[in-house]
Amino acid sequence: MNEAVCPVCSHHCRIPDGAYGRCGARKNIGGEIVCANYGKLTSLALDPIEKKPLSFFYPGSMILSVGSFGCNLTCPFCQNHEIARAKETDFQQIYDVPPEELCRIAKEERTRGNIGVAFTYNEPLVGYEYVRDAAVLVRQAGMKNVLVTNGMAELAVLEELLPYMDAMNIDLKGFRPEIYQRLGGSLETVKEFIARAATGCHVELTSLIVPGMNDSPEDMRAQAEWIARISPDIPLHITRYFPRYKMREPATDISLLKELKEIAEYSLQYVCLGNV
16 A cells, blocks of 8 residues: 655644655655655746735845745635635646756846745645745855745744744744634644744745634734743734635625734734735
8 A cells, every 4th residue: 555644734734656646746756755846836026025925025026936836725715716615637738847947046146136935835745845945046056945834834844944934934823722623724733833933034924814714802912912922022914804715705894804913013023014
């Protein structure tokens, strides 16, 4: 059978030989779990750093943003579901970009204000080996590395990446375990990831406020107080949900976002509204 267990996230998928894990990006080949999306990019763009979103890390700069395919969560409101919920066979064209080539492109884009590489769009951690290998080269070239992630990975994965990361934006999708269970994840895994990451690089957090899921003032109060115990200087982005993918509920009321922002500001120094 050659079944193998993937160690990357808390799902610990038991994957038969020749099959993929639930993320669609990790595969069992002959009893070994490999990164099936290594160097296979579906997205490549030069973005303002504020789009990550990072508001307090080299504001006004540009960063080369890259994405592959696959994700270990199943959010019904995913804004990038075309690549996050896809497998390699779903794409008509995938760009083979080894770490050396990615670093070369990043250096070329310096002429347009690029400061480095952001691993984003899908969930980068399901292909963390590529992130690690590319980040080493980007750092050696004197440029910055940014990770935009859901934080749903074991700490051993984070420890491999953290020495080369300059900044992260981490999704905190809710502050009750049942919210993460609905999305196919683990709140405790994400909390541990955030707490460790904040000791090693610049961290900003994002909470997309979805009506009926994570929009209660009580949840936001508890969440902000927990973040403040790590550091009250960690910026929190409270962003507006719009109907996407499988969800058709109306967009989040802006007045609710403002109320949640005020609640968070009792505990945190920097709270930003997004998508408004």
